[in-house]
Amino acid sequence: MQTRPRRYHHGDLRAALLTRAEQTLREKGPAALSLRELARDIGVSHAAPSRHFKDKQALLDALALNGFERLGELMTECQARVGESFAERLDAMARAYVGFATANAALLDLMYSVKHNPEASQELRSAAQRWSEQIVQLIGEGQRRGEVRQGPVERVGLPVFTTLHGYASLAASGMLPPEATEHGLDDVIASILRGCAPEPASS
Amino acid sequence: MQTRPRRYHHGDLRAALLTRAEQTLREKGPAALSLRELARDIGVSHAAPSRHFKDKQALLDALALNGFERLGELMTECQARVGESFAERLDAMARAYVGFATANAALLDLMYSVKHNPEASQELRSAAQRWSEQIVQLIGEGQRRGEVRQGPVERVGLPVFTTLHGYASLAASGMLPPEATEHGLDDVIASILRGCAPEPASS
């Protein structure tokens, strides 16, 4: 029943809020996320968060942005640990993305959520774009290796990105058809490869 | 300042709530959706909605379910108004889906949202699946016409579905890279077709 004693100076309240927010997002879902409860859990007054996030949406925006950053890091890491062939790199990237999506379903939902502050959504859009450009870059390498068909790299890359994103977001929201759990991702990757392969002879 | 007079019997409160809810969802976003405000707008007491939806999430679930039903109808309609070739039918379906997604961005977000009542999410999952099966069916027709490569229809169809869904949901959330507005969807459709085309000679 006793509320925890309050230290006047919290080390890094902003970081503490984000960490705790992501934890409850993961454990109890986005509906259960309240600034007041966050403040209580951390041990500051309910008005303290407003010093660091001008409103609740600003905290959600920061959470989403942080998600994109971690996703980007995850991708560069996973690409460093894998061979050079396009098929291998695509496979690794696809599995890493889907892994992130299912391990952070609520966060992914938030990252691509339609409700963001107009100012923050600008920042988020460019974060999303930086991420999609990692796939585009992969396509570029594939083209240089002759393992991906020629053409403007953004135009060849976008369908790859939307395909992976579609699978990842369906997996995260639990809306994948039940048959998919078996070879779903394999089939998706195979289908991307078929669509990416250089044309046999023509032109 | 005056609150509207309250008719004791509302014609169909459930339907009125859903209609109004979708309107404010579209106009002011999901965060602005409150049961109390809905009740005020319609002219019933704030406790009246609970007769029709056991809680707020139940209303959101109903909204999402309704979205899937309309999406399904939209698809059967659009398929009725179009030629028989697979390419033509896929194109029509893709444009209709993306059209629905951008015209009902907040609703699409809700339809594939990760936070749903466990009981309702069952129902939603099967609604999502019925919808994805419309694409699978399209693939089946394409196979019979020899315009889509052979193989288990669900396994050939899933990548098509995830690709379309990925594009639609990115378009809805405004996260498509800016280059995409030009030929984004064309490229995606083309990439699906390339991946769906029957193999040239082998096997």
Added chain:
DNA sequence: ACCTGAACACCGTTCAAGT
């Protein structure tokens, strides 16, 4: 600069009571 405490206007949910 950073935080508190009180205050304000809202919520969702429940429940006895009314018709």
Added chain:
DNA sequence: ACCTGAACACCGTTCAAGT
């Protein structure tokens, strides 16, 4: 069966005041 009105425990946000 369907709705009301009051009550409860919560919200997010703001703002003077404290250190």
